[in-house]
Amino acid sequence: MKLAVICANGKAAGKIISEAVKRGFDVTVFGRKDNNTEAKNYVKKDLFDLTKEDLNGFDAVVDAFGAWTPETLSQHSTSLKHLCDILSGTNTRLLVVGGAGSLYVNKEHTAQVSDCPDFPEGFKPLATAMAKALSELRQRKDVKWTYISPAGDFQADGERTGKYILGGEELTLNSRNESIISYADYAVAMVDEIVKGSHIQQRISVVRE
Numbered sequence: 001m002k003l004a005v006i007c008a009n010g011k012a013a014g015k016i017i018s019e020a021v022k023r024g025f026d027v028t029v030f031g032r033k034d035n036n037t038e039a040k041n042y043v044k045k046d047l048f049d050l051t052k053e054d055l056n057g058f059d060a061v062v063d064a065f066g067a068w069t070p071e072t073l074s075q076h077s078t079s080l081k082h083l084c085d086i087l088s089g090t091n092t093r094l095l096v097v098g099g100a101g102s103l104y105v106n107k108e109h110t111a112q113v114s115d116c117p118d119f120p121e122g123f124k125p126l127a128t129a130m131a132k133a134l135s136e137l138r139q140r141k142d143v144k145w146t147y148i149s150p151a152g153d154f155q156a157d158g159e160r161t162g163k164y165i166l167g168g169e170e171l172t173l174n175s176r177n178e179s180i181i182s183y184a185d186y187a188v189a190m191v192d193e194i195v196k197g198s199h200i201q202q203r204i205s206v207v208r209e
Contacts, residue, residue, distance in 0.1 A: 001020075001025045001026065001059050001060070001194065001195065002025070002026045002028075002057065002058050002059045002060075003020050003025045003026065003027050003028070003058060003059065003060050003061075003062065003194065004027075004028050004029070004030065004055055004058045004060070004061045004062070005017050005020075005027065005028075005029045005030070005037075005039070005061075005062045005064060006029075006030050006047055006050070006061060006062065006063050006064060006065065006083065007030070007031060007032075007047055007063070007064045007065045007066065008029035008030060008031040008037050008039070008042070008064065009031040009032065009033045009036055009037070010064055010066055011156050011183055012064055012066075012097055012156075012183050012186065012187070013029075013031075013037070013062070013064035013097070014036070014037055014038075015183040015184050015186070015187035016062055016064065016097075016186075016187040016190050016191065017029055017037045017038055017039050018037075018038050018187070019184075019187040019188060019190070019191045020191050020194070021038045021039060023191060023195075025191075025194075026041075027039045027040075027041065028041040028042075028043065028058070029041065029042050029043070030042075030043045030044075030045050030047070030050065030054070031043075031044065031045075032044070032045075032046050047065060047079050047082065047083070048078075048079065048082055050082070050083070050086060051086065052086050054086075055086055055087060055092060058092050059092065059093070059194075060092065060093040060094075060095060060194045060197075061083065061087065061092055061093070061094050061095070062095050062096075062097065062190065062194075063079070063080065063083055063094060063095070063096045063097065064097045065079045065080070065097075066097075067079075067129075068126060070125065073125055073126060073128075073129035074129065076129045076130050076132070076133040077129070077132055077133045077136055080096065080133050080136070080137055081136065084137070084140050084142075084143045084145070087143050087144075088140075088142045088143055089142055090144075091144065092144070093144045093145070093146065093194070093197060093200070094143055094144065094145040094146070095145070095146045095147075095148060095190060095193060095194060096137070096145065096146070096147045096148065097148065097190070098130065098134065098147045098148055098149040098150070098203065099126070099127060099130040099131075099149060099150075100113055100149050100150055100151060100152045100154065100171070100179070100205070101113050101114035101119070101123065101124075101126070101127025101128075101130060101131060102114065102127065102130060102131035102134055102149065103149055103152075103169065103170060103171040103205055104169050104170045104171065105170070105171050106170075107170070109169060109170075112127075112131065113127075113152060113171055114127035114128065114131070134147055134203065138201075138203075140201075141201070143201075144197075144200050144201070145200070145201060146193060146197075146199045146200060146201075146202060146203075146204065147202070147203040147204070148186075148189065148190055148193065148203075148204055148205070148206065149203060149204070149205040149206075150181050150186050150205070150206060151172075151178075151179040151180050151181040151205070151206065151207040151208065152171065152179035152180070153178070153179060153180040153181070154181060154183070154186070155180065155181070155182045155183065156182075156183050157182075157183075158180075158181070158182025158183065158184065158185070158208075159182055159184065160182065160184030160185055160187075160188065161182075161185055161208065161209070162185065162188055163185070163208070163209040164181060164185050164186075164188065164189050164206045164207065164208055164209060165206065165207050165208070165209055166189070166204060166205075166206060167204065167205040167206065167207060168202075168203075168204060168205065169203055169205070170205075171205070172205060172207050173207065174207050174208055174209055175209070178207070178208070179207055180207065180208050181206055181207050181208045182208065185206070185208055186206060189206040
């Protein structure tokens with residue numbers, strides 16, 4: 001399996017890279033900073049500078065882009081559009097590290113996690129930007145994308161159990177009524193999906209067992 005990871009310097013990307021390397025993937029990573037990952041093949045390059053040639057020949061590409069400041073939130077949409085344009089019409093799959101705010105909390109899919117009264121006000125702009133990017137991604141019938149939302153409590157330093165529950169568009173709780181997953185277990189789920197490729201042009205979600 002030949003895998004590319006974009007925006008590789010972040011913590012979530014690092015866990016995904018580590019998981020893929022352990023499973024014997026041929027991993028190439030792209031980042032703006034010096035290599036701080038386990039991947040041997042590192043290309044120092046900004047996402048917006050990537051070309052079709054850069055991503056040619058990969059079985060899958062993981063988009064681990066992140067932006068949090070008001071002036072950069074729109075880049076959730078523009079960065080994803082750029083990657084989709086590059087991969088348009090190819091067999092290379094695009095897997096996106098998504099957000100939990102856009103998960104639905106009712107079966108009618110009219111209310112999202114970010115609409116709940118207890119959703120932190122400070123995270124609403126980010127949730128809105130990521131939901132917009134997902135909505136735009138859904139229109140791309142020319143790309144083999146999969147969007148993977150973590151649980152509501154996405155823990156950077158949580159343990160790797162190797163176990164998770166696979167959900168869909170709705171917020172899923174585990175047997176302890178929790179919506180929680182570590183970056184490490186999210187990486188397990190991500191790499192499993194890369195191997196299986198069973199949710200093309202779908203959004204899925206994961207929570208710790």
